[in-house]
Structures are given as structure tokens and as C-alpha cells.
Amino acid sequence: MRIQPDGINLLDTVTVLLRDEVLPSVPAGQQYALRMALNAIGIARRQLVNGSQAEQQEQALLAELLAESGSHVQLSRLLAARIREGKAKDSAPLRDLLWQLTLQRVRESAPRYLKQEGF
Amino acid sequence: MQAEEHKAIADWLGVKTGKPVQISNVRALSGGAIQENWAADIDLGDEVIAAVIRCDAPSSVSDSLSRQQEFALLKAAFANGVTVPGPLWLGDPAVLGRDFFIMRRAGGTAAGHKLVRDLSLAKDRPALTRQLGRELASIHAIKPPRDDLDFLPLPEVHPACEFINNARSFLDQYHSAFPALEWGLNWLQENMPEQEPLCLVHRDFRTGNYMVDESGLTAVLDWEFTGWSQPLEDLGWLCARCWRFGQQGDEYAVGGIGHRDDLFAGYQEVSGRKLTAEQVYYWEVFAHLRWAMIAIKQGERHLSAAEPSLELALTAHIVPELELHILRMTGLEG
Known part of the structure; x- marks a missing residue:
């Protein structure tokens, strides 16, 4: 059996960390890249939840x-x-x-x- | 751009103008893999020109327009009263070892997300929207044949038909199927308006590709997709939901900034032609299909590892919402 927390939990935790702690302190020029990363994590997470x-x-x-x-x-x-x-x-x-x-x-x-x- | 390149351009311009030319304040502007843009102040002795030097990227391999062709388009548009950065000099490729031209530098910003939300830019939005209509009509007043624009191929069939044929050929050889786009392509075929005379069509005229400052429009940019086509193609592209930067409602139908009525009024002022939302609807559906095909190809640049990029990868994920919107626009809703 895989160890918990699982992949979905980790992606959720990364999302909260990036969105709430990192994003507010990132210079304006790099916020777009971070928003793209958050969007990509969201898509990957939804695919993971749905599975096959x-x-x-x-x-x-x-x-x-x-x-x-x-x-x-x-x-x-x-x-x-x-x-x-x-x-x-x-x-x-x-x-x-x-x-x-x-x-x-x-x-x-x-x-x-x-x-x-x-x- | 290196200091010796500034000097090379200054020397070349000195000979060309017969003036003591000095170039200063050179700095990089936005650019891409295909071309570079440099802001520069060009001192001609009796006049200092705020300019942009636009040149091929050092490793440019591209089938979009050459700098020489783009310069010819800018000149044609400028002469017809379109608000474009004034074209100044077409470069001699020997100067930099690559193609370049110099144009005037427009003020303001082109950022679409900023424009739709920041109402201190182009404060009078109905006026801006009418202005966009006038600009399009001025572009569309340029008709083939034109010796100065003979590098633009004339479509052999109805431009919409050409698009449908190309899209289907691409989808036939692609690794993934797009049933919703097939539905949309059929709709385009069945509802195709009769062909009208060809004219110059910008083909990427949308919010994000024109510049504004506090008082209004300062420049129409990004001419690399321009070709001979149907005038309403540009109106459909500008009004399509996918280019409204998240703004909802009819009052933002034009690129997230204005109402169609104002756009059409501006268009009529210059062209005398009265447009209706019904006429443009076909080309809004067309815009969604064209953008979807471009988005698939951009995603493929990432997927094929030709150009790994998160931005390109995410562009492929725009396709589903375009598909759903196409289904809704063409009468298929579950």
C-alpha cells in the first residue's frame, strides 16, 4: 500500500502553499508563470481524481x-x-x-x- | 543587441539620411522566437525619434511574413490611415546580418488583461470601440491586386472553404480526434455566406494586439497573419467570446471592452457599410474554430518536445472550452 498522504493530497497542499504563501510575495513579472503553474496543477489533479x-x-x-x-x-x-x-x-x-x-x-x-x- | 550593432545601424542611417545619427537608450521590448523588438532613441541632429527596431531573432526559422513584407504592410496600412507605428526605414540585411526595419514607437500598453480591467486606460470605451471599427474599415479598404503586397497569396477558393479544407487535412493526420471540431467545421461549410470581394484582412485584430494609452488607441500591432480574405473575418475574431478576457455580457462583446453597436457604427463611418450581429455571427463561430486549430498546433509544439513550454502546453487545454462553445453556438446543447 502506498504511503499517505497520497498524490492528490500533495497537489492540494502544494496549491495552497503556492497560492497563499508564495504568490503574494512574487514580483509582478513572475506572477503569470506561477498562475500558469497553479492552473496546470489543477488540471493534473482533476485528471488524477477521475483516473481512467x-x-x-x-x-x-x-x-x-x-x-x-x-x-x-x-x-x-x-x-x-x-x-x-x-x-x-x-x-x-x-x-x-x-x-x-x-x-x-x-x-x-x-x-x-x-x-x-x-x- | 550589442553596442557594435547600435553603431552599425547609426552609421548606416547616417549615410542614408546624410545626418549625424546617434542611437541611445536601446532596450529590449517584448518579442518572441521569431523576431526581436528593441526600443531606441534615434538622434538625427535636428530631431530625436522614439523608435522601435524590429529584427529577426538570430536563429529565426519561420514561415510567417518576412520583415520586408511586414514593412510593406505597415506602409500600406499607414498610407490608408490605419493607426500603425509609422514605418521609417527598411534595414539593409548586411548591417546586422539579419533582416530588420525601424518604425516609430507608439505609447501605451497592449496587455489585454490590463486593458479590460483598468478603466484609466482609454477611458471612453464606446469611443475606443468605434475607433476599432474605423481601423478595421480602413484596413478593409485595401483591395487586391496590389504590386506592393504581391507576396500575399490570393486564396483560390472561398477563404472559409480554404480554412475548412486545411483543418480537415490536419485533423486527418493528427494523433487525436476532435469530434466537436468536426461538428463545427460541418456547420461552417453548411452556413457559409456567399463570397464577397477579397480585401486586406488583419487576421489577428483582437484585444491584446492593439495599444492604448489614457486617451485611446495608439497603434494596431501584430500584422504577421495578414492576408486577402473576407472582411467580416476580422469582425468575428474581435467579437468572439474567446477574446474577451473573461468579460461577460453584450456590453463587452467587442474584445472585452465594448458593444457591437459602437464597433459597427465606427465601421460604417469609414466604409459606409451597415453591419448586423447576424452577419458577424458566422465569423464568430469561425473564430472559435480557427483559434482551436491554432491552439492544438501550439500544444503540439510542446508535446512533440520541439519547444517545451508550460504556456504552450496549457494552450492545448483551452481547446475543450472552445469546443463546448462551438457546440452551443451551432445549436447542439445537451
């Missing part, structure tokens, strides 16, 4: 709707091809899936957008 579960669920959904098997990448490519062929326009389940897949990417990469837009 979200991707596995997506893969299962993709396989079911497209009636094909394959890796997440292969199935995403197939979805992209079907959309380019115009198949999603007449398929509510495909459009729904596209929305859910995209929403999930935003949750990990830019949850701020969802907050701003009132989701």
Missing part, C-alpha cells in the same frame, strides 16, 4: 452507439468520421454523446468556463 474511469465509461458508450469495438482513440476517430459524414445531424443519441464527451473534457481542462456560463 471516465475514459472507460466513454469508451463503452462510444462502442455501444457506434456498434463498433476499439480503443478510446479509435472510437473517437470513428465518431469524428461519422460526424463529418453528417450522421450526427439526424441522430439525437450521437449529438448527446458528443455533448457529454465535450463537457467531460471541459470539466477537466477548464471548469471555470462552466462556472462562468452557469452550468
Whole structure:
């Protein structure tokens, strides 16, 4: 068994340290770099929390709707091809899936957008 | 830039102008991997010019515009009344061993985040927004063919069509799939407006790429993506949600600083053309797709280890919110 605190706990602790103690005393010219670092830690943390579960669920959904098997990448490519062929326009389940897949990417990469837009 | 380089430029300018030229106060301004910008005071004996020397970086390898081409664009824009730093002299590459030109130095700041929040800059925001409209109309009044701008390729098909084709070819060979962008590209294809005559389009005209001081606009910068295209492409880019620096609401639709009505009013003053938000909407969707494609490519520069950079890495993570916004703008919402 891994020793506690785990990776997520460490990232949280680093975030608090950088944001509350380091950031206020960093010269203005370097604050942008530190903010970028905090943003990157946030993305990494959210991916770590989600693990591979979200991707596995997506893969299962993709396989079911497209009636094909394959890796997440292969199935995403197939979805992209079907959309380019115009198949999603007449398929509510495909459009729904596209929305859910995209929403999930935003949750990990830019949850701020969802907050701003009132989701 | 080394002291002997200042001297070399001063000597060259001395011969060129027939005046006793001295260069002082040389200091680095923002720049990039492709070019360097140096502030300098150029004393011509009877006049001291606040100038910027813009030159290729020593290891420049780039397919963007050359300094010579950029100088030609600045001259064309300046002659048409666009607020650009006055172009002064195109450098002789033998002087520095690389291309350069010298232009006047505009005052103020270009920082987008600062501009949208600091209301002491360009205090009259409706006036600034109208001014941006006038600037765009003055740029768009430049039409092909132009001998001085013959380095800009003429698109062979509708410029939006050219973008869609290039985006699809890129996505076909890329390691990751982007189903939401495919949806958006289809929308662009199906809703493409009829082609209108080509004109000069800045193609990166947004908050962050123009300078302002307390009283208003001082310079339109960053001409390296300029080309012949459709005029509304520039209006869509400036109004797109992704370039509002976090500002919400219609009163900030124009680059996080103003209302579309003021932008369109300024545009009409110079061009006589009355625009509507509906006409520009297509190009706002287009802007999100174009920015998403650029963001993927910037992320890839990091991912491929060609240019490891946290900023480039995080740019790739902007793509999902652009995707979601494209879906919403094109009528797909769960």
C-alpha cells in the first residue's frame, strides 16, 4: 500500500502553499508563470481524481452507439468520421454523446468556463 | 543587441539620411522566437525619434511574413490611415546580418488583461470601440491586386472553404480526434455566406494586439497573419467570446471592452457599410474554430518536445472550452 498522504493530497497542499504563501510575495513579472503553474496543477489533479474511469465509461458508450469495438482513440476517430459524414445531424443519441464527451473534457481542462456560463 | 550593432545601424542611417545619427537608450521590448523588438532613441541632429527596431531573432526559422513584407504592410496600412507605428526605414540585411526595419514607437500598453480591467486606460470605451471599427474599415479598404503586397497569396477558393479544407487535412493526420471540431467545421461549410470581394484582412485584430494609452488607441500591432480574405473575418475574431478576457455580457462583446453597436457604427463611418450581429455571427463561430486549430498546433509544439513550454502546453487545454462553445453556438446543447 502506498504511503499517505497520497498524490492528490500533495497537489492540494502544494496549491495552497503556492497560492497563499508564495504568490503574494512574487514580483509582478513572475506572477503569470506561477498562475500558469497553479492552473496546470489543477488540471493534473482533476485528471488524477477521475483516473481512467471516465475514459472507460466513454469508451463503452462510444462502442455501444457506434456498434463498433476499439480503443478510446479509435472510437473517437470513428465518431469524428461519422460526424463529418453528417450522421450526427439526424441522430439525437450521437449529438448527446458528443455533448457529454465535450463537457467531460471541459470539466477537466477548464471548469471555470462552466462556472462562468452557469452550468 | 550589442553596442557594435547600435553603431552599425547609426552609421548606416547616417549615410542614408546624410545626418549625424546617434542611437541611445536601446532596450529590449517584448518579442518572441521569431523576431526581436528593441526600443531606441534615434538622434538625427535636428530631431530625436522614439523608435522601435524590429529584427529577426538570430536563429529565426519561420514561415510567417518576412520583415520586408511586414514593412510593406505597415506602409500600406499607414498610407490608408490605419493607426500603425509609422514605418521609417527598411534595414539593409548586411548591417546586422539579419533582416530588420525601424518604425516609430507608439505609447501605451497592449496587455489585454490590463486593458479590460483598468478603466484609466482609454477611458471612453464606446469611443475606443468605434475607433476599432474605423481601423478595421480602413484596413478593409485595401483591395487586391496590389504590386506592393504581391507576396500575399490570393486564396483560390472561398477563404472559409480554404480554412475548412486545411483543418480537415490536419485533423486527418493528427494523433487525436476532435469530434466537436468536426461538428463545427460541418456547420461552417453548411452556413457559409456567399463570397464577397477579397480585401486586406488583419487576421489577428483582437484585444491584446492593439495599444492604448489614457486617451485611446495608439497603434494596431501584430500584422504577421495578414492576408486577402473576407472582411467580416476580422469582425468575428474581435467579437468572439474567446477574446474577451473573461468579460461577460453584450456590453463587452467587442474584445472585452465594448458593444457591437459602437464597433459597427465606427465601421460604417469609414466604409459606409451597415453591419448586423447576424452577419458577424458566422465569423464568430469561425473564430472559435480557427483559434482551436491554432491552439492544438501550439500544444503540439510542446508535446512533440520541439519547444517545451508550460504556456504552450496549457494552450492545448483551452481547446475543450472552445469546443463546448462551438457546440452551443451551432445549436447542439445537451
